[in-house]
Amino acid sequence: MPRPRRSRWVWFQPQVTYFKPVGIPLAQLEEITITYDELEALRLKHLEDLEQKEAAKKMKISQPTFHRTIEQACRKIADALVNGKAIKIEGGEVKMVPVPGFGRGPGRGWGAGRGRGRGFGRMGIPPTKCVCPNCGYEEAKVRGIPCRSKKCPKCGTPLMGA
Structure with missing residues (x-):
């Protein structure tokens, strides 16, 4: 039995989670799924211009795991663009990085006494x-x-x- 996967830390919550080619009805489209950790790997590497080692450290995973994650994400996106498939962003073993002012707390630090952990809730949705x-x-x-x-x-x- 393999050991359980470690959660990857995600620092970004996308506002848009679905992309589709224009002019093709949704019923006729195939759909691929990009996980939140794959999107985060793409963002850190290509938008933040971090080296793989730095990005892996930020996501709290090893560099080889980061490399596999980003390769898988690139393969999926290339498939969607070349073959006209829809892209859905959801799921993955992730931990959303806490946002200051939300979560549990006695009135100091991260929680600041406001809320009951509802900052992003529902797996980053x-x-x-x-x-x-x-x-x-x-x-x-x-x-x-x-x-x-x-x-x-x-x-x-x-x-x-x-």
Whole structure:
């Protein structure tokens, strides 16, 4: 029996998780899946211009594992582009890096006493609505505007993503 895979640390949460060729109905498309760790490897190597050793250290994996991850991601993306397939971003054994101001805590440090670990929740999927933790008021999440920057119109408490 193989040992369990270690979680890879992901520092980026994509806002868009699906790409498809224009003009082809979704029902006629094949779909490939890129995991969050494969996307993170691509981002660190090609957008952040980190060496493989540095990027692997940031993701808390070995350099050979990083190399295999990025090769697999490149192969999948090339297949999708050349053969006209849709790309879906989801899954993988990942840990989202905590965002300051969210999570458990006594009022100091990372948690800052706000929330109950709902920062990104649900395996890195962005929130779809903003909710007041006190009175339960809900409103639709607007892309690009963090829920915590809005206040509840009923009680004035900062909203949280849900």
